[in-house]
Amino acid sequence: MTGLRYRPKTMSAPRSQHFPYVPLALLLGIYAAVYLLCLGLPLIGGSSEAREAQVIDVIVREGTWALPLRNGIVPSKPILFHWIGATCALIFGGVTEFTVRLPSLLCGIGVLFAAGCVAFRLALFNRGWECSYNARHAVLITVGSLILTYGFHTMAGQAMVDMCFTLFVWCAVWAALSADEAQWREKRSVSGRARALFWVACASAVLARGPIGVVLPVLLVAAPAALVSGVRVVIRELIKPSLGWLAFCMPLAWYYVACSHAGEAFVERQLFFENVRRFFGGEHVNAQPWWFYGPSLLRNTAPWGVLTVLCWCAEIRRPQSAQLFGARSAKLVFSLPLLALVAGVLFFSASAGKRHSYMLPLYPLMAIQLGLLGATWIERGGGRLRHRVGTLCRRLEGTVLMLGFLLLLGAGLFLSFTRSVDPLLLEVQSALGQVAPRLGCLLALTLVLLVVWSGKSLKGSLLSVWAGLVVLMLSVVTAGASIKAGLRNFEGMSTAWLAELKESEQLTVLKGQFDEYFDPILWYVHRRVDVIRLDRGVPPCSAARLYLAHRGWFDAHARLLHGEVTPVGSLRELGNGARSAQGGDLVIFRCTPRESGLKPPEEGPEMFEAGATDRLDAFPPAPGESA
Numbered sequence: 259m260t261g262l263r264y265r266p267k268t269m270s271a272p273r274s275q276h277f278p279y280v281p282l283a284l285l286l287g288i289y290a291a292v293y294l295l296c297l298g299l300p301l302i303g304g305s306s307e308a309r310e311a312q313v314i315d316v317i318v319r320e321g322t323w324a325l326p327l328r329n330g331i332v333p334s335k336p337i338l339f340h341w342i343g344a345t346c347a348l349i350f351g352g353v354t355e356f357t358v359r360l361p362s363l364l365c366g367i368g369v370l371f372a373a374g375c376v377a378f379r380l381a382l383f384n385r386g387w388e389c390s391y392n393a394r395h396a397v398l399i400t401v402g403s404l405i406l407t408y409g410f411h412t413m414a415g416q417a418m419v420d421m422c423f424t425l426f427v428w429c430a431v432w433a434a435l436s437a438d439e440a441q442w443r444e445k446r447s448v449s450g451r452a453r454a455l456f457w458v459a460c461a462s463a464v465l466a467r468g469p470i471g472v473v474l475p476v477l478l479v480a481a482p483a484a485l486v487s488g489v490r491v492v493i494r495e496l497i498k499p500s501l502g503w504l505a506f507c508m509p510l511a512w513y514y515v516a517c518s519h520a521g522e523a524f525v526e527r528q529l530f531f532e533n534v535r536r537f538f539g540g541e542h543v544n545a546q547p548w549w550f551y552g553p554s555l556l557r558n559t560a561p562w563g564v565l566t567v568l569c570w571c572a573e574i575r576r577p578q579s580a581q582l583f584g585a586r587s588a589k590l591v592f593s594l595p596l597l598a599l600v601a602g603v604l605f606f607s608a609s610a611g612k613r614h615s616y617m618l619p620l621y622p623l624m625a626i627q628l629g630l631l632g633a634t635w636i637e638r639g640g641g642r643l644r645h646r647v648g649t650l651c652r653r654l655e656g657t658v659l660m661l662g663f664l665l666l667l668g669a670g671l672f673l674s675f676t677r678s679v680d681p682l683l684l685e686v687q688s689a690l691g692q693v694a695p696r697l698g699c700l701l702a703l704t705l706v707l708l709v710v711w712s713g714k715s716l717k718g719s720l721l722s723v724w725a726g727l728v729v730l731m732l733s734v735v736t737a738g739a740s741i742k743a744g745l746r747n748f749e750g751m752s753t754a755w756l757a758e759l760k761e762s763e764q765l766t767v768l769k770g771q772f773d774e775y776f777d778p779i780l781w782y783v784h785r786r787v788d789v790i791r792l793d794r795g796v797p798p799c800s801a802a803r804l805y806l807a808h809r810g811w812f813d814a815h816a817r818l819l820h821g822e823v824t825p826v827g828s829l830r831e832l833g834n835g836a837r838s839a840q841g842g843d844l845v846i847f848r849c850t851p852r853e854s855g856l857k858p859p860e861e862g863p864e865m866f867e868a869g870a871t872d873r874l875d876a877f878p879p880a881p882g883e884s885a
Contacts, residue, residue, distance in 0.1 A: 277378055278394045282401060286367055288725055289405050293363055295696050296736045297415055298356030303743025305774035306615075307417040308781040309334060311358040314343040314417075315784060318353050325516040325524070329767075329780060329789045332520050332527045337512060338466040339419040353784070358417040365425040366414030372428035373622035374401045377629045379435040380594065395636050400622075400629030402724055409558025409614070410621045411731055415739075423467035424619045430459035430475035434483075446491045450500065457502025464509040469533055471509075474602070474619060481601035482594035539610030542772040546612035551603050554614050559624050566628045570596065573631060592630060599623040644716055651719035658726035662701040665733055689740035697736070700729045744832075751829040751844070752782035758826050758846055759804050764788055768797055768807040776806070779829075796820065799849040809843040821849040 302308050312328040317340060320326070326333065326340065333340070342361040347353045350360075377400040381393035404410055413421055433455035437448040456475070463471025476496065484492045517524050535543055556563045570593070602620045606612065636643060759765060766788040767776050780787050790797045792811070799821030809828070816823045829844040 276394070277375070278397050281394075281398055282371070282374055284721070285398070285401055285405070285724075286370060289370075289728060290363070290367055292700060292725075292728055292732055293415065295700065296693065296732060297359050297363060298354060299692055299696070299736055300355070300415075300739035301743035301749055302355060302358075302417070302778050302781055303739070303746045303748060305777040307358070308748075308777035309774070310339065310343070310419060311353070311417050311781050312777065313340045314347060314358050315353045315781065317341075317344040318347045319784070324512075325519045327520075329787045331789060332523045334527060334532060335419045336465050336468055336509070336528070337516075338462065339422040342422065343417070355417075359415055362416055362418065362421040363414050365421040366410070368425045369410075369421065369428055369622065370401050370404060372425065372432045373404055373625060374398075375432050376428065376435055376622070377401075377626045379432075380626065381630060381633065383435075392633055392637060396626075396629040396633040398629075399632040400625045403562045403628050404622055404625035406724070406727055406731060407559050407562055407621055407625065408731070408735075409618065412735055413615060413618050415735070418615065419466055420615045420618045423463055423471065424622075426459050426463035426466055426471065427475050427478070427619045428622060430456050430463065431478055433459055434475075434479045446487055448495050453495070453498065453500045454502035457500055458505040461502075461505035461509055464506070465512060468528065474605070477601055477605055478598045478619075478623075482597050485594070485597060536611035537609045543611040544613055545610050548607050550612045551607050551617060555603065555617055555620070555624075558614060558617065559621060562628055563624055566596075566624055566631065569628070569631045569635070573634070593627070595623045595627040595630070599627070648716045648719060651716070651723050654723045655719065655726070658723055658730065659701075662726065662730055662733070665697070665701075665730070686741050686744070689744040690737065693733075693737050693740050697729075697733045700732070703729075746778070747830075747832045748778035749782045752779045754827065754829055755779065755804075755806060755846060756783065763802055763804045766790060766803040766805050768792055768805060768811065775808075779806075799851045801848070801850050803849070805847050805849060807845055807847070809845050812845040812847065816847070819849050821851045824848045824850070 302311060309328065310333075313326050313333045316326040316328055317323055323337075323341065323344070325337075339361060342364075343358050346360045347357040350357050374397045377396045378393050381396040433452055434448070436455065437452035456479075460472045460475050463475065465471070480492045480496065516528070539545060599620055602623070603617075606616050606620075609616075639646075755765070765783065765785070767780070768790050769776055769792065771791050771793055776789075780789075788803070796818060799819050804826070806829075812825075824847060826846040826848060828846065831843075
């Protein structure tokens with residue numbers, strides 16, 4: 259492929275375009291202020307957040323920054339997110355739900371800014387391909403719609419590595435687009451500065467997520483660039499030596515140190531399982547059908563994903579004389595974000611392991627394409643379109659305010675008139691009691707914005723409606739997450755477990771290698787817990803330990819322990835999943851070793867399976883117990 263031939267713009271000269279720093283700062287400032295108010299309210303109710311939060315807790319509590327082991331287990335993801343989280347915890351004085359989620363929100367704001375910069379560069383680049391529109395509009399539509407994307411909004415408030423990884427992916431894309439435009443058009447080459455920044459961002463992405471930190475940015479940049487300039491040009495630029503390659507010394511040095519500390523356990527978990535087996539398939543990989551990401555993308559980007567597809571189809575079907583494109587090549591270049599999105603979806607679909615969160619780095623592409631489309635429609639519609647948008651905003655202002663008022667009124671009535679002793683309703687009351695006051699303040703702020711900005715100008719109406727929608731989305735997401743986490747009751751489980759602990763005992767969990775149900779409980783314990791894998795053999799029996807295990811395993815295999823087992827208590831979720839096979843019904847017990855000379859019961863063949871290890875100490879000694 260030799261690529262498309264660049265054609266200078268034949269339309270009238272465009273207005274001078276400047277990046278909208280002030281409007282963008284206003285959008286990001288409102289979003290950050292609103293989100294920070296409720297960031298730490300929901301309890302941690304899932305293993306995905308709990309795993310990463312445990313690693314941050316270990317760094318702060320034990321000071322092991324190189325390779326923090328969560329209760330002896332090698333972490334499943336590289337270290338960059340945890341370093342940022344530990345720094346936030348040290349600054350704010352402790353490891354809490356707020357501090358472990360704060361890195362994701364900060365990185366999310368960085369992703370929004372980077373996506374806006376990419377949209378601006380693409381808009382300026384498209385003007386040279388016989389397209390004409392305001393690049394500032396493209397930036398604001400991109401950022402505004404990405405903030406209101408459900409999948410992006412929820413991930414910005416979760417203690418997971420995905421948002422940190424997404425930030426550096428988009429820093430790499432931004433660096434590639436920051437190349438001198440004239441040099442690319444005339445010499446088909448990227449400046450050394452842009453190339454170096456691209457590889458530095460890729461190296462940071464590797465330290466945040468692993469080798470995919472190189473693969474995904476290269477794919478998102480190379481796929482559309484190959485269409486414009488040809489495959490040979492793209493390959494030549496990618497393999498050209500750069501000072502940015504030195505940045506890979508940072509992740510390589512960490513991998514070397516981590517491998518020196520953990521050896522085979524680190525290689526098995528972080529290199530083999532997380533990269534090879536997740537892509538090619540294997541046991542305990544979350545396998546899904548090849549079309550899994552189609553519905554996932556449309557659902558998590560609703561309504562913007564569907565709107566983007568509809569707008570693009572309408573633009574394609576528009577008569578040539580009414581389009582803002584002067585040639586077929588211009589239309590192809592205008593669709594570069596959509597082409598990169600398709601390439602990314604195909605790449606992730608080829609992987610055996612699939613999760614909804616893997617799509618997070620692709621959400622900005624949908625928003626950028628919508629931003630470019632929206633900017634063309636604004637340019638084409640002129641005053642008539644602005645009048646229609648203003649009329650719609652004035653109607654939506656009252657609707658948004660009414661919805662917020664009804665949500666707050668419903669929560670208040672529920673808290674005031676519910677007098678039930680049902681633990682489920684009591685937990686819902688407790689969750690809403692924490693969320694409702696802050697959301698009431700946000701709704702009051704929204705009302706002030708509506709009163710101040712309503713009818714003043716089209717921009718004021720748009721901003722007030724957008725701010726109201728952000729508050730509504732935050733209200734629903736925060737309340738739902740708080741209720742869901744409260745019903746799972748992991749904090750209450752950890753408190754009940756600690757209440758049974760004697761001063762000389764060590765907390766011990768019996769679990770399978772890939773059993774992640776205990777992780778939120780271990781996070782709320784905030785101390786060292788011995789995790790003993792059941793696939794390694796018969797666990798030791800010690801009077802210096804307080805054990806925790808699933809009820810199903812305890813009923814079937816407690817007789818195989820080499821001692822006298824004494825149940826102490828049970829832990830159970832408050833929600834409907836309490837009696838499921840995988841969680842919510844746990845047993846606390848002690849085990850007193852038998853007197854010497856007594857033969858222990860024989861091990862049942864159905865009890866244990868051989869498996870790879872991700873622990874450095876399979877059976878660690880408890881205090882007062884010989885190693």
